[in-house]
């Protein structure tokens with residue numbers, strides 16, 4: 001077995017060698033939301049293809065680079081695009097960047113994604129704070145021998161989505177007049193969108209949102225005791241909720257439409273999270 005810990009360490013050192021910044025907050029920008037990292041100040045951009053052992057994104061709408069830069073005074077490491085299990089990557093591979101974040105000294109991650117809205121109270125373009133998740137991807141990044149250097153064998157997931165961080169997000173959204181709803185995210189493997197019957201099943205088991213990412217990253221982040229804030233953009237209502245088919249183009253268009261709202265919310269949240277993380 002390859003030593004993921006040593007590989008993550010090597011990638012972290014490689015990335016940090018290119019910048020004097022030492023961010024404590026990592027961002028993962030999902031489908032259509034990657035542009036939020038274009039406006040970082042003092043930015044250093046590292047294509048995934050140059051980072052040792054880093055998986056490369058094949059999904060359309062994912063630029064595939066890590067950007068280290070500043071949002072105001074706050075240094076951040078932002079992933080413009082992520083890889084997914086539906087691309088053929090294992091849960092371990094998908095979460096390798098989170099392992100790298102951890103070895104870079106990142107203490108908090110903000111994960112974003114595009115999701116289908118199951119709760120009928122949502123509408124296209126809504127931003128939803130993830131309160132909890134349901135892992136239906138059939139696997140976990142922690143399958144296999146546990147590496148105690150990353151974390152414990154059986155990590156607690158009761159408070160996977162940090163309460164204080166969610167409170168901060170709600171306060172900052174309210175201050176900016178951005179409606180921010182809250183919900184439970186169900187992750188499926190994809191890449192086909194769900195059937196209406198699957199969406200009805202997900203609704204009944206308590207899911208408000210559905211997507212193909214994020215939960216493996218949350219599990220890996222919690223394994224390393226990084227704190228998590230996760231926000232979905234409802235790029236479309238889930239299958240069968242409205243009487244219309246789903247398309248990737250729609251997902252990308254909605255991401256494009258809300259990205260400036262999303263960016264202003266991130267800008268407001270980041271200094272407050274950074275204060276908390278610095279005091280930890």
Ligand code: HPA
Pocket residue numbers: 114115116117193194210211212235236237238239246251
């Ligand atoms: N289902 C799954 N993943 C998604 C969706 C969806 O409806 N929209 C954006 N990502």
